[in-house]
Amino acid sequence: MIEDFSNTLVTATPFLLGSLWFTITISAMSIVIGTAIGLLLGLASAYGGWVTRFLVRIYVDIVRGIPGLVKIFTVFYLVNALLSEVAGFTLSAMACGVVALSIHASAQVSEMARGAIQALSKGQTEAGKAIGLRFWQVQFYVIYPQAIRQILPTWVTSSTEIVKGTTLLSLISVPEFFITIRELAAREFLYIQFYGFAMIVYFLLNFSIELLGAHLERRYSRY
Amino acid sequence: MQSLLKINGLHKSFGNLEVLKGIDLEVNQGQVVSIIGSSGSGKTTLLRCVNLLEEFQAGEIVIEGQLIGYRDKGGRRSSISEAEKARQRALTGMVFQTFNLFPHLSALGNVTLGLRKVLKQPRAEAEETAAHWLDRVGLSERKDYYPSQLSGGQQQRVGIARALAMAPKLMLFDEATSALDPELVGEVLQVMTDLASEGMTMLVVTHEMSFAKDASTRVVFMNEGVIAEEGPPDTLLTNPKHPRLQDFLARSQR
Numbered sequence: 001m002i003e004d005f006s007n008t009l010v011t012a013t014p015f016l017l018g019s020l021w022f023t024i025t026i027s028a029m030s031i032v033i034g035t036a037i038g039l040l041l042g043l044a045s046a047y048g049g050w051v052t053r054f055l056v057r058i059y060v061d062i063v064r065g066i067p068g069l070v071k072i073f074t075v076f077y078l079v080n081a082l083l084s085e086v087a088g089f090t091l092s093a094m095a096c097g098v099v100a101l102s103i104h105a106s107a108q109v110s111e112m113a114r115g116a117i118q119a120l121s122k123g124q125t126e127a128g129k130a131i132g133l134r135f136w137q138v139q140f141y142v143i144y145p146q147a148i149r150q151i152l153p154t155w156v157t158s159s160t161e162i163v164k165g166t167t168l169l170s171l172i173s174v175p176e177f178f179i180t181i182r183e184l185a186a187r188e189f190l191y192i193q194f195y196g197f198a199m200i201v202y203f204l205l206n207f208s209i210e211l212l213g214a215h216l217e218r219r220y221s222r223y
Numbered sequence: 224m225q226s227l228l229k230i231n232g233l234h235k236s237f238g239n240l241e242v243l244k245g246i247d248l249e250v251n252q253g254q255v256v257s258i259i260g261s262s263g264s265g266k267t268t269l270l271r272c273v274n275l276l277e278e279f280q281a282g283e284i285v286i287e288g289q290l291i292g293y294r295d296k297g298g299r300r301s302s303i304s305e306a307e308k309a310r311q312r313a314l315t316g317m318v319f320q321t322f323n324l325f326p327h328l329s330a331l332g333n334v335t336l337g338l339r340k341v342l343k344q345p346r347a348e349a350e351e352t353a354a355h356w357l358d359r360v361g362l363s364e365r366k367d368y369y370p371s372q373l374s375g376g377q378q379q380r381v382g383i384a385r386a387l388a389m390a391p392k393l394m395l396f397d398e399a400t401s402a403l404d405p406e407l408v409g410e411v412l413q414v415m416t417d418l419a420s421e422g423m424t425m426l427v428v429t430h431e432m433s434f435a436k437d438a439s440t441r442v443v444f445m446n447e448g449v450i451a452e453e454g455p456p457d458t459l460l461t462n463p464k465h466p467r468l469q470d471f472l473a474r475s476q477r
Contacts, residue, residue, distance in 0.1 A: 131386070134305060
């Protein structure tokens with residue numbers, strides 16, 4: 001059982017590594033883009049006028065209300081159809097994956113950021129103003145350092161969700177890690193071994209995110 | 224004696240509720256003015272208008288000849304930019320009842336932030352200035368401590384150092400000792416008294432009658448959005464004329 005598996009594993013290594021790289025790249029890009037957009041949206045809904053807040057609210061509610069797989073399909077089929085009509089090109093499956101997962105992450109980060117900013121007492125902003133700091137200075141030097149500490153644990157959870165979400169991309173034929181596992185498992189009839197292996201790999205991926213989060217928390221939590 | 228702060232006919236409302244109903248106040252350089260009164264009398268709001276934490280609807284605030292908060296365009300008020308307001312806030316320093324220290328920065332960091340980002344001092348110079356002010360409030364040994372590691376009295380003294388380091392013309396104290404344990408009140412009052420005797424111009428909203436009596440040049444009693452009585456501490460506190468002030472002082476006797 002183990003012998004067959006290790007033999008297959010050795011032969012399959014290039015495919016597995018290639019697809020693992022896809023998974024890692026898609027996850028990293030989606031997390032970074034989603035977080036960046038989410039932080040901007042969170043800022044907008046914390047400080048914006050009622051129109052801005054309303055628009056962000058709609059965005060967040062819609063995105064959070066649609067299941068991940070449906071979002072992925074929507075981007076792959078609907079958005080691509082629109083794009084080919086209007087602009088004459090379509091997004092690759094991988095690009096669709098990144099877009100869908102980024103949107104998913106952005107809605108979550110936006111709410112985290114808004115909550116953290118609003119939870120900070122008014123006194124912090126006032127103390128910043130009282131020493132002559134301007135709006136963006138108050139944001140960068142007073143508000144964000146505190147807000148980021150607040151959202152770090154939840155952000156880690158949200159990011160691990162993105163990694164897990166990449167497995168759904170197999171349904172739009174993105175050559176990510178899990179579909180490679182499934183194909184190998186089926187071809188070699190070594191289901192237990194390959195799925196067990198996949199479990200370990202995904203765990204390690206997400207665990208490194210957790211370690212990163214813990215490191216950041218320790219580094220910035222000098223309260 | 225030079226007029227540092229001049230307030231004329233200040234009116235301020237929160238929605239439909241008028242909180243300041245026409246305040247006239249003048250503070251000369253080096254004077255220490257204590258503002259006393261019940262909650263809701265408008266004293267904190269008045270202070271917060273001076274450093275533009277609150278907007279006001281009518282009247283003028285002038286600091287060292289500069290019109291604060293608004294521009295005068297031929298008799299009509301015109302608003303000014305956030306950047307201009309930030310610059311005007313630098314004329315004053317404020318000490319808050321709830322300290323409002325930045326928890327993610329050390330005591331030194333709290334004081335250097337304004338020096339580096341507003342006054343654009345280089346790091347070494349800022350740290351030297353900050354260390355000097357922390358020493359003035361008696362906290363040089365704790366400059367690397369974080370607010371959570373400091374007692375209330377120590378935190379408030381850091382707050383005072385933070386405000387003083389910016390070299391303001393006028394210091395605003397918003398019930399600086401009200402949130403402190405009684406044993407810690409003394410150390411902060413001492414810093415404030417020393418500051419007063421060194422000639423700092425101060426506007427102090429306070430419940431501490433001892434400070435009002437011993438350290439102020441003048442006491443102002445506010446009631447329901449107006450200044451009801453004003454005068455030197457010895458006469459005003461021992462011989463109040465306004466009936467509300469008499470009530471207030473009677474109730475303040477411990």
